[in-house]
Amino acid sequence: MVSSRQVSADQHRDHTAADSHDLIQVRGARENNLKGVSLDVPKRRLTVFTGVSGSGKSSLVFDTIAAESRRLIDETYATFIQSFMPSLSRPDVDALRNLSAAIIVDQERMGANARSTVGTATDAHTMLRIMFSRVGEPYVGGAGAFSFNLAEGMCPECEGLGKASTLDIDALVDRELSLDEGAIKVPGYAVDTWQWQVIAGSGLFDPAVKLADFTPEQWEDFLHKPATKLKYGSSNFTYEGLASKVRRSLLGKDRESMQPSARAFADRALKLTVCPSCGGCRLNEAARSARIAGRNIAECAAMQINDLADFVRGIDNPAVGPVLDGLRSTLESLVEIGLGYLSLDRESSTLSGGEAQRVKMVRHLNSSLTDVTYVFDEPTAGLHPHDIQRMNNLLIQLRDKGNTVLVVEHKPETIAIADHVVDLGPGAGTAGGSLCYDGDLDGLRASGTLTGRYLDHRVRLREDVRKPTGFLPVAGATLHNLKDVSVEIPLGVLTVVTGVAGSGKSSLIHGYVAGGDGVVVADQSPIRGSRRSNPATYTGLLDPIRTAFAKANGVKPGLFSANSEGACPACKGIGLIYTDLAMMAGVASVCEKCEGRRFTQEVLTYTLRGRNIGEVLDMPVAEARDFLTERQARTILDRLVAVGLGYVGLGQPLTTLSGGERQRLKLAINMAKTGTTYVLDEPTTGLHLADVDQLLGLLDRLVEDGNTVIVIEHHQAVMAHADWIIDLGPGAGHDGGQVVFSGTPGELVADGTSLTAIHLRDYVSRP
Template identity: 35%
Template sequence: MNNDEKINVWGARVHNLKNIDVEIPRHSLTVITGLSGSGKSSLAFDTIFAEGQRRYIETFSAYARNFLGGMERPDVDKITGLSPVISIEQKTTNKNPRSTVGTTTEIYDYLRLLFARAGKAYSYATGEEMVKYTEEKVIDMVAADYSGCKILIMAPVVRGRKGHYRELFESMRRKGYLHIRVDGEVKEITRGMKVDRYKNHDIEVVIDRLAVKGNDDERLKKSIRIAMKQGDGLLMVMNHDTGAVKYFSRRLMCPTTGISYSDPAPNTFSFNSPQGACPRCKGLGYINEIDLGKVIPKRNMSIYEGAIVPLGKYKNQMIFWQIDAILKKYDCTLKTKIEDIPDDALNEILYGSLETVRIDKELVHTSSDYFVDFDGVVKYLHDVMENGESSNGQKWADQFLAECVCPECKGQKLNQEALSYRIWDKNISQLANMDLVELREWLNEVGNHMDDQQRQIATEILKEIRTRIDFLLEVGLDYLSLNRQAATLSGGESQRIRLATQIGSQLVNVLYILDEPSIGLHQRDNDRLIRSLKELRDLGNTVIVVEHDRDMMLNADYIVDIGPKAGRKGGEVVFQGTVEEMMHTNTITAQYLKGEQQLQKGRHRKGNGQLLTLRGCRGNNLKNIDVSFPLGCLILVTGVSGSGKSTMINETLYPILSQHFYRSLQKPMPYDSIEGLEHIDKVVNVDQSPIGRTPRSNPATYTGVFADIRSLFVNLPEAQIRGYKPGRFSFNVKGGRCETCGGNGYKTIEMNFLPDIQVPCETCHGKRYNRETLEVRFKGKSIADVLDMTINQAVEFFENVPDILRKIKTIQDVGLGYIKLGQPSTTLSGGESQRIKLATELSKKDTGKTLYILDEPTTGLHFEDIRILMDVLQKLVDRGNTVIVIEHNLDVIRQADYIIDMGPEGGRKGGEVLSAGTPEEVAKSKKGFTPKFLLEEMKRNSDAPDKPCGGSCADA
């Protein structure tokens, strides 16, 4: 292989990489693998991608680089053969609720263009198709329809708006117009004329009264032109004798009611634009309303006892005096139970009184009664939310809110005008709510239901939309809809959306680097993903994938294995070559690929005999399902992407338990009932969100062990003599930290159009603490030395300090011995963050009745890391706890005590429980895709069930 056909990296030393040389063939699918923390991402993203991006930015002028911000040069001797680089990482695209799959992929932008150019407008009042006339056409129609009749030509100037309009009438009078039509009645315009400002009005100025002689009548032409100008393209003609009115417009207009639309533009159909967004929900599709069930949760209590939660128990305050005055009108008191108070009285208390409330003089301690307006409890809460300066006050009011579908647009996000444009009887919102398979079928047929002009306009737009949707279908996202919020996508889903976009761009000679694209994919969809990556390669690109998936490795052209272990013991190239060559080596990865190393079988626990049962789950695509979880077991929830796993566990079960145990404000998806809560005493959700957002957060602070370490240092004789307190040993508090760098350990030097440089603090040299603090030592180590230890080193160092050892030993037990105690949380992967959270929970004393929930904990984990993780989870269950895991990894599924398989497909074709039981029982089922792959995995590991059954375990 000559140098033109490969990417060469010489002397890479980023993070833990040990001055390695790597050779990667161009135009290949290359997998970089290895244990977590071995240095895979350091090589792929922090070295190869960082250098490619830096070189691209270096081609810009110094002036342009000043605005872009520069890139730091990675610590590497030389890289050759580098193409332009595109990184596709597993970050969720956008947390903005206005960002959707449609806006991210730009498919919705093409749909907006399609409706703006080829959509047909219909009246939202009558459903009739809107019409549009030229000025000449209007003159001809008026002359023909009213030939020989006396008519009034009028220009609409106000349509259904409030106001007194005194200035408008005066302006028209000065222009010489004598009559005006207000709410259907023609009146003479008089000086100082006005109307009721609190009512909606329709006002038309009378331009002319004349008898129609024909279309060559100059007076008629002139009057129509003036009316069109005054009415902004719209005019009304009224028959003088009959009073019948007809509308004519240069713009789109309803022929019956005269409602007119502006000419459509793409922004007319955007829920992110004021032109298209629903005015009530501002384009979100939902609004926050006061939930009366939260305001008055117990109707068998009195207001005096605190039945109205926002007000609390009775206090000698104005609002209680007002409520007391209202109740007296209905022969009730503050001590009357809510259930005994008449509905009318309760409505006045909640929504305000229509009349002024009189408060007795005894209450206000004056010689006369006191009269006040009472707006109600709901208005009070709204005021706190909208006008409250205190974030705590707003947070307090938010607890009484419930998110509900916008009553005006019914969740469709757009205003009624935008929703009135249709193509083949569908508006744009209906299309955006279809799943991608259904939308693709509609696009296949829509051309047959268009007229010639529409077809001519739409051909290229439809072609572009179909192409983009096809790429999304190829990467297994058929269950998504264009309206799906980007914030609700998993990291794997958002990564595959960007992958589909790149395939669609048809670029060549590009280097793509992907971070575990198989995350969240069922084994069925893995083949489609691999096919897409090979397609990207076959276009003439180089594809590098950081991956642990067995199928991905076996389909790769080239493998780079980093190891041999993690952290300080990693950072070396233990193998690079083809899959066939790898099978002749003895690396940890090769041992698992060859089957020499295997994850153990499940324990086949029967559980403790108790069940947690959910009934009537119907959130998102769940089809009113009942599901039981045997407690004291390791339970795996499986199924293809979009089948309803996360909806059932993360959005229904967890919020129910969280509300029950911790009074959480998160609202569960719709369900009927839950049974068996008495059998568990707490719930723990171990997700992959970061343990902290700033570099000041680290494993020591998150797990709480840093407080114990600081206490240890405070109790040392040297610290006692000096009178140091725990804050002395915190780098976040003044006193003990280095004030030159503020406890960061480094200073950032701004380099204008060159990248900012972080240099060690010249005072503390990266130690974070001042000299006096560092003089206190335990076993010869300062607090800074301790933070710089790896977990493995710390376990040895603190072997005789039980409180500290217990917490850091659990971090070691979950396979994170290679990370440092003080490692910034921003440098940890999602999988590492999840395992730190798991370690934190493990270090706490459990009662044996805890329910743990994990969503794809194998993300970012090598086979060996999965073995360590599963050992930890099995120990949790051995202690009597219940662990529920959402997972696609067959090695993990095989270890379950109980499996709940969802499906059969994703989206609207999913949401059912297909089978439930032990791995052997589920593998016998004929329903869904999981049993087939599970059976193959069991055969490979020689623990398959004897023979398949007819799917009878589906109702287990």
């Protein structure tokens, strides 16, 4: 791998031009915590940006370079088109020169549309449809006849969603009330709202009559009448039965994308099961009847991608030659990127952040575009060391096509393939935002920066592993790809569960350990709540802060809550005004009345030790720990610092936190418990090499306090530090699902033959 990088780098060096057009020039970047950063980033090279969490990497790469590229491209559209697009402000930077079009490949979920799958997201399903429309037997129609998103191909019963729904009518309405009395319990249908007026003003029934007294015909119209154009008075409108409308609106949405009130309603009202007509494959009977080599399109979409790639390689038909080539290439790219264990019919919304990023990456590998800037956010997240090598190869492929590749990354294996390294810091938050190093890898090692010092740092195996106080048995586990797994998980020690992506780690731990008595799960899933939630509200820290402000000023604590009396009336205490653009992304602009400070002017006149409530909530956790002397506040802040969140702002919206930050926040609020089993899912995500040492110290403290800690993790430093390792595999998908090792890290290094054993042995043997 290294030799490949060196050869490529030598080839690139031959073509290095002296003029500035081969450099992205950044001058005076001040976005977020950046302190006037100026540097030149070489184009058509692979540049890795490093630094501790909160050092300013994302502010420089995403919020400055990529954001300005996107803004300039948007400005090329006609004014009429721009009027329908979100308005992007110019980053806080003196100058940016020689930008190329930026394509951001991040870990954001791929949308909440229930109709989006791995196949539709990569266009592999489109190519499958074309292939079946041309050579499938019997012939059933064009490519649209095999689409579950088109009427001609979708299952008529579930309308292409693969799910049947059972609606609880009593969760929708109170039959003992009339419409005028608020009988409809669906969010958005309160008395006098537009939705309510359409029903009450339909003329189909008397809104003053109790629902229980409706005639059978009225009840049918009220709940199930198909969309019908009606005229009432001088108004024309479309009426649709309440049950039909609610079912349609809820089925097409992912629960996590809904507002909390709507999600709670959906959980109560709608129960989903596999569609009995199509068996969950979403397609009608005609689409399922056509076969190629004995398989129909639904069976192909349900196959593991590596098996499907083998199946497609066995098809040789000149009628679909170019389509076959494209499909083979896409499937092989998915396998190469470590996603061969997925299937094309897997819903996009169920992918992890790392999986979503790799699926997006596949779309670009075979692109005809060159000389563009690809921006990646920790592309190795969720990857076993075995798979990181594959990811590195793909990043190099993109660069060698003539593209500029910018990668925000902590893993030394990926830093090692960089042509150029930019190190930001030296600390996080207000202590970061400066350029610490800018140059090649050898220079970084000799630079004396925190990243340079830790680049070759190795965590050694424990000399004396802690002894289990007991065991938690798991017997006959068969969830997903687990193959009748039986294993004993030790208690009272640090256990690391590892294995390649898709080997069954999460199925074992989340399926059979999480949810038990005394088990605390700290994972990277979104924290349920609104855009008003922040670390201060989530951890309970706001309560002692409000009490301290109230006591110091002789007023009510409620004034110091942006969700209560003290809120700015214009933005309702959010600090931003959100404009809904219907089908397009909404636009958020800073509230002009409070200038984003969220509170009324009166509230901001009250101070605590010279700071108002807005200034305190703007403080990073570490600064607040020095400022707040109240005992309850200090206890919470100490925990937040202990989990490595000292740089996060107290009032920073939870929606802006990364998966790793969300996980550490969940851990912080549960740290006080003893005799607990903690389950952590890849806690090193987003952590600098130096921060991993701090995390290991925290895990040790939890164990020494009498807890059991179970960590799903790929990071070799965590494996080496563990008391016990459970390794799943040997491969992914149906090639995994078995426990290939259970014992101490020393035993795994000495005698193990799995991929984990090979990489851990190499890690601990390096000087």
